[in-house]
Amino acid sequence: MNANLPELIVIIPLIGAFLITLAATVHGKLCFPLAAAILTGALVSAVGLLGRVLAEGVVEYHLAGWRPPWGIGYRVDPLNGLVLVVVAAVALINLLGTRPLVEKDFGDRLGPFYTLYVLFVTGLMGIVVTGDAFNLYVLLEIAAITGYALIGMGNPQRAPLAGLNYIFMGTIGASLYLLGVGYIYLVTGTLNMMDIAARLPALAGSRLVMTAFIFCIAGLCLKMGFFPLHAWLPNAYSHAPAAVSSLIAPLMTKVMVYVMIRIMLTVFDPGFTFGTMGVSRGMVWLAVAAILGGSILALGTRHLKRMLTYIIVAEVGYMVGGFWLGNRAGISGAALHIVNDAAMTLCVFLAAGTFFYKIGGESIDDLQGLFRKMPVSMAAFAVGGLSIIGVPPTCGFFSKWYLISGGLAAGQYAFVGALLFSSLVNLALFFRIFEIAFFEPFQEHHGAHGAPAGTARQEAPLQMLVPLVLTALGLVALGLYSGDMVSRLIEHAIPAGIV
Amino acid sequence: MEDLAANFLTKYNYWAFIALVMIGFYAMIVKRNLVKKIVGMNILQTAVILFYVSIGAKRDADLPIIAHGHGSASHAVHAADYINPLPHVLMLTAIVVSVATLGVAIALAIKIYRQYGTLEEDEIGERIRNA
Amino acid sequence: MKTIALLTVLAIGAFLLYGTPEFPAWGDPQAPAALHVSPYYIEHTIEDTAVPNVVTSVLADYRGYDTMFETSVIFAAGLACLMLLRRYQPKTQETRLYRHVPTGITLRIAQGGKIPEASDEFERIDSQWVPYDLIVKLTARLIVPFAQLFALYVIAHGHHSPGGGFQGGVIYGAALILYAVSFDLRSTFRRLSERTAILLSAAGVLIYASTGFLCMLMGGNFLDYGYLAPLLGGDPVMARSHGIFIVEIGVGMAVMAVMVSLYYNLASAGRHDEGL
Known part of the structure; x- marks a missing residue:
């Protein structure tokens, strides 16, 4: 089975998703354990695959036994091996940590919910691992369609509209990407990423290649919610059910950033991407706008999840900006931030889900006295907040360090300034919450469960708490090992031409 | 002028595709009715499908079904005699994807109608503000 | 607002036009897209897979992996509509209409009531009920079986003529939808229940994935x-041909079931009582 590891990471969740549907017709209670077992299997294979990539170098896999470019090939290098582990781990932890929330919201439709959940993860894993530009589109749509459905299940007042707008934007994004692939196919006659890369240099100066490049960037920027195209993101993520936003928010945008890095570096030549096209400067300036805009919008809201989604808009700016700096430190920082931001976002969204489960309110004013009432969850939230601010032993600090040094090396002082500004804003945002949660006493009118008065400790159930605490500890661990991650994994995925 | 006319006539598939993309975008950006936006989305997807399928065309070529009799599989097959099958395969996938997206979009539109009793964005916005 | 939108659209159009001088002419056999990958499929399909229809062999074999996910996409869409729209326990009992067959009197039950779906004397009718739709019903009755037969032919004959799982599945689904439109949703449920449709759609994709x-x-x-040859008999090339057929059946099942289940949920807005 070792030879089939690259395939197993996708095929276990795919087959598992259908088994969940079949199991749901027997009994709804079977769905959760089955989903947990499936995602554990996927995580184990992803870790195994990463180990194999570290030992043997790039792993390729030919589906249906056909050699690319005729068949579809997988290609796993250290960076996407790492992203695969992150996707599987985030999905598993979120699954374990949100069970009570899911049972509260979707008690009568657990089968469809968990099937779509696992299919969403399948789509993301496939996007990361595939080496075929069109296959990527199909998987993108799997992740998107399951995502639309999961988001549309949220708050009936707002979620369907947010979901429909997300469909419009997502479909435009995917169609633009598909058009880009079509233009590439038109001039090269192939769909395999490595084969395209081999044939593009001969077409230097072709208008069609430039058009294809712009379409791919525009499509992916729409999908990841990059600044001027971010309008769908806050609504979609903040009105989604709690268990869904803590799945989609950490993963979807990050995977899209990874896809951008992959396409820009391995399909298009780095020299073409950063040199010929001449869009790098513009993209970095847009990233500056994204960071400033996201941070300022986050200051303007008192809705907890909405604030966190604006922070995501800013974080996407970090990663995109870091990548388009075009130097080794910037790209390493962007890649490292994919991992770190997925973990940080998971941590704060899981914590937000836990608060929501216990107190039923979503405004930051509802968090009063929570340090006393739910000390463990609040502490985990604090770790996540500190990491987003960028306080040293947590992982957020290290990727920001790489991004800032990349910005300095590239002479992009505006980007460095925006990063520092955003750190300050995050400091203000989270300390505002800590203050409310620490100093102001818990007020009773929010007690959704008829809670007893006073400051009695009322911690969330253990099955929510353990994954949350593990995530928070993971943030510190990721921080401690980030040097290793860069030197052993990320460095190898960056083409040698970039200094 | 001659050049332009030749350009126009030999590439009319692309003009149709560009026109459809523009119509689709126009409907999605300007129209305030959600169903019209969904229709625009579908036009956009169809435009991409038209683009791909027209890549596959070859002059004087046949359907990509190899003419063969039993036992005569040995005679040579020339790729130039058959149109390019790959774009057709890709677009079968894209058609299915667009049907799937359309289904989910309509389902959400029904949900929105249930909630607000209207599919006009302005009226929905008003109702959200008043709520 | 309108002018800004118009300008955006024009900008997109101008951007698309920017590339057109380099497009190959319509039907140019020397276009790059026609020269690199696709000739291999046309020239080798017979010796590789013994399937003369190149679209089928590329769809289900060379790029079969895409097709598996395409089937999963449609399955996900079916499930998504189910999850978004289905109302399992209606909070208020909907108004129901019954028709007393011998007298033709219509009963309107506003709330509750434990009258069964249908009995010898009473039949449940839609709120917009057409008393005599003889032509529609008779025509549908004639068309549906032939449409279903044709669908099976399209699935089975995809190796040699245009067709395959998707096309056949859609035709089969359309036949059932025609039945539902011309009769009513409840009698369609008696032929293909919601639960069966979900099971069939999951089973269809599962056939595909588990063959792989x-x-x-x-x-x-x-x-x-090719590695299924010991199970299917024959050489690896024929095994590929049979393998393609097996997955096409799975695709056909899944597409048919999802089409019908999409119709069930969209036409009745998830209530599953009356359709269009």
């Missing part, structure tokens, strides 16, 4: 049907 998985267990790569 079986290839893996037999020692090949995922979906490499």
Whole structure:
């Protein structure tokens, strides 16, 4: 089975998703354990695959036994091996940590919910691992369609509209990407990423290649919610059910950033991407706008999840900006931030889900006295907040360090300034919450469960708490090992031409 | 002028595709009715499908079904005699994807109608503000 | 607002036009897209897979992996509509209409009531009920079986003529939808219940994926049907042809079931009582 590891990471969740549907017709209670077992299997294979990539170098896999470019090939290098582990781990932890929330919201439709959940993860894993530009589109749509459905299940007042707008934007994004692939196919006659890369240099100066490049960037920027195209993101993520936003928010945008890095570096030549096209400067300036805009919008809201989604808009700016700096430190920082931001976002969204489960309110004013009432969850939230601010032993600090040094090396002082500004804003945002949660006493009118008065400790159930605490500890661990991650994994995925 | 006319006539598939993309975008950006936006989305997807399928065309070529009799599989097959099958395969996938997206979009539109009793964005916005 | 939108659209159009001078002419046999990858499929399909229809062999074998996910996409869409719209326990009992067959009197039950779906004397009717739709019903009755037969032919004959699982599945689904439109939703449920439709759609994709998985267990790569030769009999080339047929059946099942289930949920807005 070792030879089939690259395939197993996708095929276990795919087959598992259908088994969940079949199991749901027997009994709804079977769905959760089955989903947990499936995602554990996927995580184990992803870790195994990463180990194999570290030992043997790039792993390729030919589906249906056909050699690319005729068949579809997988290609796993250290960076996407790492992203695969992150996707599987985030999905598993979120699954374990949100069970009570899911049972509260979707008690009568657990089968469809968990099937779509696992299919969403399948789509993301496939996007990361595939080496075929069109296959990527199909998987993108799997992740998107399951995502639309999961988001549309949220708050009936707002979620369907947010979901429909997300469909419009997502479909435009995917169609633009598909058009880009079509233009590439038109001039090269192939769909395999490595084969395209081999044939593009001969077409230097072709208008069609430039058009294809712009379409791919525009499509992916729409999908990841990059600044001027971010309008769908806050609504979609903040009105989604709690268990869904803590799945989609950490993963979807990050995977899209990874896809951008992959396409820009391995399909298009780095020299073409950063040199010929001449869009790098513009993209970095847009990233500056994204960071400033996201941070300022986050200051303007008192809705907890909405604030966190604006922070995501800013974080996407970090990663995109870091990548388009075009130097080794910037790209390493962007890649490292994919991992770190997925973990940080998971941590704060899981914590937000836990608060929501216990107190039923979503405004930051509802968090009063929570340090006393739910000390463990609040502490985990604090770790996540500190990491987003960028306080040293947590992982957020290290990727920001790489991004800032990349910005300095590239002479992009505006980007460095925006990063520092955003750190300050995050400091203000989270300390505002800590203050409310620490100093102001818990007020009773929010007690959704008829809670007893006073400051009695009322911690969330253990099955929510353990994954949350593990995530928070993971943030510190990721921080401690980030040097290793860069030197052993990320460095190898960056083409040698970039200094 | 001659050049332009030749350009126009030999590439009319692309003009149709560009026109459809523009119509689709126009409907999605300007129209305030959600169903019209969904229709625009579908036009956009169809435009991409038209683009791909027209890549596959070859002059004087046949359907990509190899003419063969039993036992005569040995005679040579020339790729130039058959149109390019790959774009057709890709677009079968894209058609299915667009049907799937359309289904989910309509389902959400029904949900929105249930909630607000209207599919006009302005009226929905008003109702959200008043709520 | 309108002018800004118009300008955006024009900008997109101008951007698309920017590339057009380099487009190959319509139907140019020397276009790059026609020269690199696709000739291999046309020239080798017979010796590789014994399937003369190149679209089928590329769809289900060379790029079979895409097709598996395409089937999963449609399955996901079916499930998404179910999850978004289905109302399992209606909070207020909807108004129901019954018709007393011998007298033709219509009963309107506003709330509750434990009258069964239908009995010898009473039949449940839609709120917009057409008393005499003889022509529609008779025509549908004539068309539906032939449409279903044709659908099976399209699935089975995809190797040699245009067709395959998707096309056949859609025709089969359309036949059932025609039945539902011309009769009513409730009598369609008696032919294909919601639960069966979901099971069929999951089972269809599962057939596809587990065929691929079986290839893996037999020692090949995922979906490499050639390794199924010991099970299916014959040489690896014929095994590929049979493998393609097996997955096409799975695709047909899934597409048919999802089409019908989409119709059930969209036409009745998830209530599953009356359709269009």
